[in-house]
Amino acid sequence: AVQLGDSxxxxxxxxxxxxxSCEYSGFxxxxxxxxxxxxxxxxxxxxxVATVYxxxxxxxxxxxxxxxxxxxxxxxDNVEDRVYLHMDRLxxxxxxxxxxxxxxxxxxxxxxxxxxxxxxxxxxxGTQVTVSS
Numbered sequence: 001a002v003q004l005g006d007s008x009x010x011x012x013x014x015x016x017x018x019x020x021s022c023e024y025s026g027f028x029x030x031x032x033x034x035x036x037x038x039x040x041x042x043x044x045x046x047x048x049v050a051t052v053y054x055x056x057x058x059x060x061x062x063x064x065x066x067x068x069x070x071x072x073x074x075x076x077d078n079v080e081d082r083v084y085l086h087m088d089r090l091x092x093x094x095x096x097x098x099x100x101x102x103x104x105x106x107x108x109x110x111x112x113x114x115x116x117x118x119x120x121x122x123x124x125x126g127t128q129v130t131v132s133s
Contacts, residue, residue, distance in 0.1 A: 030081055095130050097127070
């Protein structure tokens with residue numbers, strides 16, 4: 001089964017940066033998989049932040065929610081089975097528990113529909129991000 005391990009959260013001041021990591025295993029193939037980042041603040045629904053379609057070479061396909069576009073970016077570790085969420089110019093409203101998610105059955109890894117939590121079967125344990133003003 002697919003397993004995900006997310007880490008890298010912490011506390012920063014507004015305007016700061018953090019880098020989250022999602023280590024994955026259990027896919028049939030090491031690349032060609034759709035992973036996503038979600039976040040959830042207390043009392044709010046889980047919100048899709050970004051997706052990435054892992055590849056062996058070339059430009060990494062990614063997709064971002066409007067709320068993070070231009071501030072967040074996703075990269076792939078080309079040696080280890082790991083993707084990263086780089087978060088810059090953080091705002092207090094970016095605070096929440098961040099989760100890595102994946103599902104081998106997803107064929108469309110971009111567009112607003114790809115940020116629906118219902119599409120993902122496998123989830124990491126979450127890592128807390130707190131941004132203070």
